[in-house]
Amino acid sequence: MEKVRVLAPSGMLGAGWDHATVERGIAMGADVISIDGGSTDSGPYYLGAATAKTTAKAVARDLRSLFTAAAGAGIPVIVGSCGTSGTDAGVDWVAGIAAEVLAEEGLALKVAKIYSEQDAAALKEHLDAGRVHPLLPLGELDAETLESCTHIVGAMGHEPIVEALRGGAQVVLAGRATDTAVAAAYPLMMGMPAGPTWHAAKIVECGGQCTDNPRAGGVLATIDADGFTIEPLDPGAACTPILVAAHMLYETADPFEMREPDGTLDVRDAVYTAVDDRTVRVTGSRFHVADQYTIKLEGARISGYETMSFSAIRDPLVLAGIDEWAALMRTLITQRVHGTLGLAADEYAFDLRLYGHNAVLGELEPETGPPREVGVMLLVNAPDQPTATAVAKIANPLLLHLPTPAMDYLPSFAFPSSPAEVERGAAYEFVLNHVVDCAPPDLFRIEFEGKTRA
Known part of the structure; x- marks a missing residue:
């Protein structure tokens, strides 16, 4: 042709x-x-x-x-x-x-x-023979990582x-x-x-x-x-x-x-x-x-189980000090989870994202001044679903009524759904960014x- x-x-x-x-x-x-x-x-x-x-x-x-x-x-x-x-x-x-x-x-x-789709055992043979190489930003691959993947594909x-x-x-x-x-x-x-x-x-x-x-x-x-x-x-x-x-x-x-x-x-x-x-x-x-x-390998494994809560803030006094409020929220969640569940900080993880403030750009956000409204998303990751949900439930009263340090009353925020905790199930992470000869x-x-x- x-x-x-x-x-x-x-x-x-x-x-x-x-x-x-x-x-x-x-x-x-x-x-x-x-x-x-x-x-x-x-x-x-x-x-x-x-x-x-x-x-x-x-x-x-x-x-x-x-x-x-x-x-x-x-x-x-x-x-x-x-x-x-x-x-x-x-x-x-x-x-x-x-x-x-x-x-x-x-x-x-x-x-x-x-x-x-690739078999981890077969890939281990390639790994042992020195035919698997990392792509940035990952480092050298080990057999345990291959075995941890729920699915591996070659492109x-x-x-x-x-x-x-x-x-x-x-x-x-x-x-x-x-x-x-x-x-x-x-x-x-x-x-x-x-x-x-x-x-x-x-x-x-x-x-x-x-x-x-x-x-x-x-x-x-x-x-x-x-x-x-x-x-x-x-x-x-x-x-x-x-x-x-x-x-x-x-x-x-x-x-x-x-x-x-x-x-x-x-x-x-x-x-x-x-x-x-x-x-x-x-x-x-x-x-x-x-x-x-060479063929590029992609693999993913379970990184934990997630539960999400979401609350909305419109109170101008809280929004005027939203970063201070968020810092207090993180501190209190950590303290209460340790005191109630006995969990150390390395036994679970949570992320607090302020949508409408800096959830997308974080410290790079160029806009200044208090936001008009903020959606607060709490995302908890734990080794099992019940633990993730338990952490989110401990945070529930804080997401509903936490005042700033300067406030002498309890504000009220809004959950968009009932129950406030949404179990997201298994969360995954990419762990393979390698090529095989x-x-x-x-x-x-x-x-x-x-x-x-x-």
């Missing part, structure tokens, strides 16, 4: 879009539809619990749009990081929804599932997706994958050069975010031997050289380089040119193949209609 057109309808499966924009992309000659199904943006819970952040109905709506359009055009659909975190359960969850949609629409599309590159496509898959449902691999796989399989392909994949990873109206829909990237062109699917939206170039700043440590499993994208010499008032042409992107193929197919498993390829 002299060129490959990649249709990216949105930044995430389940986010929704106007189906007309997908139809327009098909009419523009799309050769493949790619979309990311997940992210680590929403924190470690979704990986730790192997639970999706999207609702099944939203995923079904979006898959219906993609499947009907792709089937009519005879082009493949690729979904990466299924179920938010790309666990095996996430892949199976999306596959179950996909099967229902295909049956309802009377479509017979061949589906491939790619599993990216696949394009190779397993290409294998699934070559095996005849018309729908590829991949586990955890780099955001770019989902869009790069088909063009690379069809012989497009790596530099323009990876760069185009990076720009389209978030759909219409590289346009002047991200809410209007996705984009179509056309990749050829010399570069790529990108334009919005909505005729009322536009891409500009600045908007396209700026996306290299998104979620990258370096604005000119981005590492993939098999090498590094280099855009230092990239040139961004406006073809017209809504289309941009990019040339000069390069890709440097790495000496060692391997060969492309080593860590992933592909299933074609019930048959598994290691």
